Amino acid sequence: MSTTIQNISLSGRKKQVSNKEMTFLENLYLVAIVKGLLITIKHFFRKKVTIHYPEQVREMSSVYRGQHQLKRDEQGRENCTACGLCALSCPAEAITMKAAERKPNEKHLYREEKYAEIYEINMLRCIFCGLCEEACPKDAIYLTTSKVLVPSSYEREDFIFGKDKLVMPLDIAMQNAQLKNAN
Amino acid sequence: MDSAFIIEKSVVILVVFALTMIMAMYSTWAERKVAAFLQDRVGPNRAGWGGLLQPLADGLKLFSKEEFSPNTPNKFLFVVGPAIAMSTALMTSAVIPWGDKLHLFGRDILLQATDIDNALLYIFAVVSVGVYGIMIGGWASNNKFSLMGAVRAASQMVSYEVAMGLSMIALLMMTGTLSLREISAQQAGMNWNVFYQPVSFLIFLICAFAETNRTPFDLAECESELIGGYHTEYSSMKMGFYLFAEYANMFISSAILAVLFFGGYNYPGMQWMVENVGVNTANILGFLALFIKICGFIFFYMWVRWTIPRFRYDQLMHLGWKVLIPLAILNIMVTGICLLLFK
Ligand code: SF4
Ligand code: SF4
Numbered sequence: 154m155s156t157t158i159q160n161i162s163l164s165g166r167k168k169q170v171s172n173k174e175m176t177f178l179e180n181l182y183l184v185a186i187v188k189g190l191l192i193t194i195k196h197f198f199r200k201k202v203t204i205h206y207p208e209q210v211r212e213m214s215s216v217y218r219g220q221h222q223l224k225r226d227e228q229g230r231e232n233c234t235a236c237g238l239c240a241l242s243c244p245a246e247a248i249t250m251k252a253a254e255r256k257p258n259e260k261h262l263y264r265e266e267k268y269a270e271i272y273e274i275n276m277l278r279c280i281f282c283g284l285c286e287e288a289c290p291k292d293a294i295y296l297t298t299s300k301v302l303v304p305s306s307y308e309r310e311d312f313i314f315g316k317d318k319l320v321m322p323l324d325i326a327m328q329n330a331q332l333k334n335a336n
Numbered sequence: 337m338d339s340a341f342i343i344e345k346s347v348v349i350l351v352v353f354a355l356t357m358i359m360a361m362y363s364t365w366a367e368r369k370v371a372a373f374l375q376d377r378v379g380p381n382r383a384g385w386g387g388l389l390q391p392l393a394d395g396l397k398l399f400s401k402e403e404f405s406p407n408t409p410n411k412f413l414f415v416v417g418p419a420i421a422m423s424t425a426l427m428t429s430a431v432i433p434w435g436d437k438l439h440l441f442g443r444d445i446l447l448q449a450t451d452i453d454n455a456l457l458y459i460f461a462v463v464s465v466g467v468y469g470i471m472i473g474g475w476a477s478n479n480k481f482s483l484m485g486a487v488r489a490a491s492q493m494v495s496y497e498v499a500m501g502l503s504m505i506a507l508l509m510m511t512g513t514l515s516l517r518e519i520s521a522q523q524a525g526m527n528w529n530v531f532y533q534p535v536s537f538l539i540f541l542i543c544a545f546a547e548t549n550r551t552p553f554d555l556a557e558c559e560s561e562l563i564g565g566y567h568t569e570y571s572s573m574k575m576g577f578y579l580f581a582e583y584a585n586m587f588i589s590s591a592i593l594a595v596l597f598f599g600g601y602n603y604p605g606m607q608w609m610v611e612n613v614g615v616n617t618a619n620i621l622g623f624l625a626l627f628i629k630i631c632g633f634i635f636f637y638m639w640v641r642w643t644i645p646r647f648r649y650d651q652l653m654h655l656g657w658k659v660l661i662p663l664a665i666l667n668i669m670v671t672g673i674c675l676l677l678f679k
Contacts (some may be wrong), residue, residue, distance in 0.1 A: 193643040203378045
């Protein structure tokens with residue numbers, strides 16, 4: 154039993170360590186060194202893996218999702234009702250919000266009676282896991298297929314995205330509504 | 337001494353100096369490129385085409401860094417350390433024959449700063465002074481890591497100089513001269529010493545790695561154990577001098593290897609070129625041949641550095657004293673017997 158376990162090699166490359174005395178030739182390390190040199194010189198002529206970033210952009214997977222968006226419905230009203238479930242589900246604690254009550258003259262702006270006056274995601278903390286999207290009962294927050302990465306900056310404040318950057322632009326909401334009506 | 341002679345020598349010295357400096361500069365660039373290529377990367381490529389201005393940017397950075405000096409009672413020695421390292425690195429280049437001679441302005445100009453008849457001894461002398469640069473720097477830093485690096489450097493250099501000297505003796509028995517110019521001349525054609533003295537070459541090569549503190553013998557610096565070794569406390573251009581000296585040393589030792597074992601400035605068909613095309617063209621080609629050989633050795637240094645891990649300290653001493661020295665002595669005896677039998 155024990156012998157069979159010892160001989161199992163998952164990678165197929167298992168080697169027994171031996172502590173036998175080295176011969177004089179091995180003591181010179183020359184053979185080993187030449188073998189090593191041959192391995193490295195092979196890499197010298199290999200294709201390089203580097204992506205020259207600003208000029209070359211890495212291909213993204215077709216299922217890539219990043220950069221959140223707060224959705225509007227077909228009438229252009231914001232979906233979010235500031236329930237806080239997304240913030241609660243966020244493992245990185247990246248979301249903060251402040252709720253406010255909808256005024257009677259704001260019915261065309263917000264779908265629900267309560268809405269998020271401030272809604273902020275800290276992009277330095279976010280790990281783009283999509284749990285906020287899963288948690289949302291109002292279909293309000295989604296990670297988008299946008300390939301735009303969060304731009305670099307020298308100020309930490311620049312990475313806190315408020316509603317100005319997160320809410321879906323009105324004209325896109327209108328377009329979506331038209332598309333839906335056309336179908 | 338006439339003034340023309342002085343001018344001629346000054347020009348040669350200046351050119352050699354500039355060449356050493358430029359080579360040391362571009363060795364840093366080459367090191368990064370080679371390292372990158374061996375690791376499937378592309379290396380520095382932003383400053384200038386292919387990163388060719390990188391050494392300038394590095395130099396500028398080193399100059400503009402804060403000049404920090406530790407709280408040490410040996411302020412003077414602290415400055416002397418890098419100065420010695422740098423000057424000894426440059427001094428060795430004086431005796432290397434860069435080519436045979438040029439015929440310009442009606443004079444024969446030797447492509448060598450000085451052709452002394454015991455050039456090889458001179459090199460050994462200067463190189464062994466080089467260790468003082470490291471020792472003094474490490475001692476004056478007033479820091480245990482620096483001191484440990486310095487002690488290691490000292491013991492390593494002392495041990496490997498023995499083997500290096502012994503390997504040279506076998507070569508000298510064959511050449512019968514200490515002058516590098518004559519040794520070069522003897523290797524005309526493809527009569528390179530490496531074919532007659534392969535063991536001697538191997539020992540010399542290994543010792544050259546140890547003398548220049550390059551991996552796998554970089555125990556004096558060894559970042560993973562001693563922070564930076566003897567130059568831990570150095571900053572700004574003093575640090576730059578140490579690093580620069582290392583690369584200058586590498587260039588010079590490559591030159592010595594090329595001259596002693598790989599025929600120096602000789603290339604096949606040189607005699608024919610001298611007779612048919614002219615002395616100047618033939619010798620400029622000779623200089624280029626030497627230059628290519630040197631670059632080959634520099635590449636080899638880097639190739640080895642990015643291949644082999646550092647030796648453990650006891651392995652280093654074991655290799656030096658118990659393997660290389662007996663091998664060198666054996667080599668001397670075999671050479672002696674062969675000389676008796678065949679000459
Ligand atoms: S994607 Fe994940 S980490 Fe980012 S805000 Fe949503 S829940 Fe938080
Ligand atoms: S985005 Fe969704 S989960 Fe988050 S507060 Fe708004 S409605 Fe609630």
